[in-house]
Amino acid sequence: MFEFLEIIGVAAFAMSGSLTGMHKKLDLFGVFVIALATSFGGGTLRDILMGEKVFWLKTENLIYIYVAVLGYLLAVFFHKKLEYFRVSLFLFDTIGLGLYTLVGLEKGLVFGFNPVVCVALGTITACFGGVTRDILCAEVPNLFKQEIYATICVAGGIVFFGLKKINMDDDMLYLTTSLFIIAVRLLAVRYKWQIKPLKMEN
């Protein structure tokens, strides 16, 4: 179940990257690179920081590449329809956000890192794909300017370790944390929760 949802996250991020690339009038190869970068950017930075071989290089993980390519192809062939499907795409992206955070948290735990570092790894896994996408398009990362996004991953990480402390069962722990992230993200967009920039003189 967990893996199935993770794969949906990969496809959703690949589709959202493809749409961004097409809007930027990149050629089809450029769109492809943006799709992969959006999908794999977060996990790639996480693995690099940990000094590990990157996950999508491993033969047993080839499925991720195929799913991302599939997401790209879907976006290219059905991009007119997908524009109408913005809502479903947004939902996929939100599910991906929740699941990627958990994947990062878990990987951090498995490697024995401190909770602070695990929360950072979870947030990076979930958010850095979008940052890579924006850097490649030479834009200030959207992450820094829109409704709260990465902050939700940090909050989700804190919830995760809070619930872990009271010995919640693993399945419940994962379910609750990801639902928390997904719900807060939906509410944040619905009610335009934002962190205001500070006013700076001049």
Add this chain to the structure above:
Amino acid sequence: MFEFLEIIGVAAFAMSGSLTGMHKKLDLFGVFVIALATSFGGGTLRDILMGEKVFWLKTENLIYIYVAVLGYLLAVFFHKKLEYFRVSLFLFDTIGLGLYTLVGLEKGLVFGFNPVVCVALGTITACFGGVTRDILCAEVPNLFKQEIYATICVAGGIVFFGLKKINMDDDMLYLTTSLFIIAVRLLAVRYKWQIKPLKMEN
């Protein structure tokens, strides 16, 4: 022979990076950084993704640094002449493209990766230097906008594994693949082969 050509590739990429930096009116140190980033960016990302120590840190590979510095110095002292030499530079850059792709493919094979991953590593080795150059100059990577470029590396990788399957001899395999990449690149620029961006409403 292979090494000799690889070294020409390093120098050519360093020169092309230097010319870009000088056009951007960077100071001489900035130009130096762009030169190194263009020359080493692809191999650096490849090694980082593989979780390996980066190739140019190794003492036995110091020659690459010296060659890149030489390329930089040539570009700085002879930049007026080099502008007339655009054609020869373009040739060097194209040779570099073919050779770097092979270097990446081979390194992937040596480490036992799957062909799909090897093709990705070859393409990254050949193309990411230029992407780094453009990111440092805060531009949308040229890669995504000009005549087909990275796509040729992918095609070269497919040719490589096709020929390998029919048990072509190693030397012939390398020669054929790199000539294929170089020839397609020359034709692509000559006849302006492009992948059209998709038309997006609005």
Add this chain to the structure above:
Amino acid sequence: MFEFLEIIGVAAFAMSGSLTGMHKKLDLFGVFVIALATSFGGGTLRDILMGEKVFWLKTENLIYIYVAVLGYLLAVFFHKKLEYFRVSLFLFDTIGLGLYTLVGLEKGLVFGFNPVVCVALGTITACFGGVTRDILCAEVPNLFKQEIYATICVAGGIVFFGLKKINMDDDMLYLTTSLFIIAVRLLAVRYKWQIKPLKMEN
């Protein structure tokens, strides 16, 4: 003493990153990311290039994260005052520059790298934080355009190995090198030492 000054460097870079982010009108989370990226970017790239686990992931180095967070909070709460304190901030930043260069040089030596590579690692440690900050803000890195900066780190590295050759005592060696870097940087800003871009026709 060395560690104490290094920690001042972390805080100073975090503050300078925060001020940049606030000027860019990023939200408070975006400012936080820029603060961390400025503080940790250089050491992170150094460790990644070396194929090592990144320093701030290690539990014994959590102190760096806390200090950077502190620097961020100081910048956010006292940003109006800090604007007046530009001079002291600049001083901190300059101290950080000198110390980070030494940290990189030393780490390179410990891992047995060649002096050329050690100088590169020292320069990257000191300068890449600022480059990351500027890339995330979609600007051409300041590094390439202002008074000499990275060049001073390279010069500092050369001084370091020169003094090492004449068997200077370690403490004196560190002190002299960092004071050299700090003094040259102060003079460079005071007298606007710049490396002129080359004039390019057209």
